[in-house]
Amino acid sequence: MVKQCSIIFACLAAGEFIAWIFKIPIPGSIIGMLLLTTLLQNKVVNIESVKGISQFLVSNMGFFFVPPGVAIMLYFDIISAQWFPIVTATLLSIAIVLIVTGWVHQFVNSRKFKFRFKH
Amino acid sequence: MEFLESDVSLIAITFLTFLGARKLQTLTGLVILNPVLITIAVLILFLKLTGISYETYSQSGHMVEFWLRPAIVALGVPLYTQLRTIRQQLMPILISEFAGCVAGIVSVVAIAKALGASKEIIISLAPKSVTAPIAIDISSQLGGIPSLTAAIVVCVGLTGAILGLKVLSYGHVVNPFAKSISMGTAAHVIGTSRMAEFGEQYGAFATLGIIINGILTAILAGPIMQMMGIC
Known part of the structure; x- marks a missing residue:
C-alpha cells in the first residue's frame, strides 16, 4: 500500500x-x-x-468527482441564462465527435492498415 | 443541525448517497440513472434543504476530490497494458483520435460562440468529451468553471451512451472497433461501459479513446481556443 x-x-x-x-x-x-x-x-x-x-x-x-459536480449549485444563474448555447453546442458536438472519429478510424483502417487489424 | 456540518457527517452522507444511487442503477438497469448524476442532484437538494453552504460542504468535499488527480496518474496502467494494441494500429488510432479531438473542440467552441455564450462558458465546454478528472483540470487551467465542466461531462457521457450507437449508424460507422473508439472518445467512461456490454475487447478499445482523447485535448484545447480567439 x-x-x-x-x-x-x-x-x-x-x-x-x-x-x-x-x-x-x-x-x-x-x-x-x-x-x-x-x-x-x-x-x-x-x-x-x-x-x-x-x-x-x-x-x-x-x-x-461528486464534490466538484456539487459546486454546480453555485452557477445555476449563469447556466439558466445561457442554457440554449450550452445544450445546442454540446449535443451537436457529441454527434460530430462520434461520426468524425468513427468514420476516420474506419476509413484509415480500410485503406492501408487492414492487414494489421484482427476481428 | 450542526452535527450535520462536520467533516465526518458530510463525507458519510456523500458515501451513503452514492451507495444508494449505485444500488438504484443496479436494480433498475437504466443508464440515465447514472450514480454520479443522482448523487450530485441529491446532495445539492440536501444542501439547499438544510441550508448548509457549498463552502462548508467543499471543505469535506476536497478530501474526496483530492483523489481525482492521483486517479488520472493511475490511468497510466491501462494505457501501458494497451500499448501493444496502440502500436499494432498506431495510424488508425492516432489519426482518428486527432480528428475526433479537434472536431470536438472546434465544433463545441464555434457553436457556443455563435450562439452568444460567454467566454468562461465556452472554455468550460471545450473539454466536454474528456473524462471528468482530466476535463476539470483542463477547464480550471484555461479559466473555465470546473464544476460546470464536471456536470456537462457527466451529461455528455450519458447522452453519448444512450444515443451514441444510433448516431453512429446514421453516420454509416459499422466497424465495431471504430464504434468503440468513437464512443470512448465522445462519451468517455460512460460510453465505454456501454461498449463493454458487447464484449471486453470493445471496452478495452474504447478505453483507448478516453485516454488518448484526454491527452490530446489537454495539449490542443489551449492552442485551438487561442486560434479561435477565445483565450
Whole structure:
C-alpha cells in the first residue's frame, strides 16, 4: 500500500514539477500518467506494484468527482441564462465527435492498415 | 443541525448517497440513472434543504476530490497494458483520435460562440468529451468553471451512451472497433461501459479513446481556443 501510493504520488508530483518548471500548459496529472506509463514500459516500475491502487483509483473515479459536480449549485444563474448555447453546442458536438472519429478510424483502417487489424 | 456540518457527517452522507444511487442503477438497469448524476442532484437538494453552504460542504468535499488527480496518474496502467494494441494500429488510432479531438473542440467552441455564450462558458465546454478528472483540470487551467465542466461531462457521457450507437449508424460507422473508439472518445467512461456490454475487447478499445482523447485535448484545447480567439 505504501509502496503503491509512493509510486502514484511520486509520478503526480514529478508531473506537476515538470509542468511548472517548463511552463507546459498541460495538467501535471497528465504528465504524471505518461510518466507512469513510461516507467512501466521501461520496467523501472513493475506492474504488480501499482496494480492494486490503480484499479481502486480508476474504478472509483466517478465517486471522486461528486464534490466538484456539487459546486454546480453555485452557477445555476449563469447556466439558466445561457442554457440554449450550452445544450445546442454540446449535443451537436457529441454527434460530430462520434461520426468524425468513427468514420476516420474506419476509413484509415480500410485503406492501408487492414492487414494489421484482427476481428 | 450542526452535527450535520462536520467533516465526518458530510463525507458519510456523500458515501451513503452514492451507495444508494449505485444500488438504484443496479436494480433498475437504466443508464440515465447514472450514480454520479443522482448523487450530485441529491446532495445539492440536501444542501439547499438544510441550508448548509457549498463552502462548508467543499471543505469535506476536497478530501474526496483530492483523489481525482492521483486517479488520472493511475490511468497510466491501462494505457501501458494497451500499448501493444496502440502500436499494432498506431495510424488508425492516432489519426482518428486527432480528428475526433479537434472536431470536438472546434465544433463545441464555434457553436457556443455563435450562439452568444460567454467566454468562461465556452472554455468550460471545450473539454466536454474528456473524462471528468482530466476535463476539470483542463477547464480550471484555461479559466473555465470546473464544476460546470464536471456536470456537462457527466451529461455528455450519458447522452453519448444512450444515443451514441444510433448516431453512429446514421453516420454509416459499422466497424465495431471504430464504434468503440468513437464512443470512448465522445462519451468517455460512460460510453465505454456501454461498449463493454458487447464484449471486453470493445471496452478495452474504447478505453483507448478516453485516454488518448484526454491527452490530446489537454495539449490542443489551449492552442485551438487561442486560434479561435477565445483565450
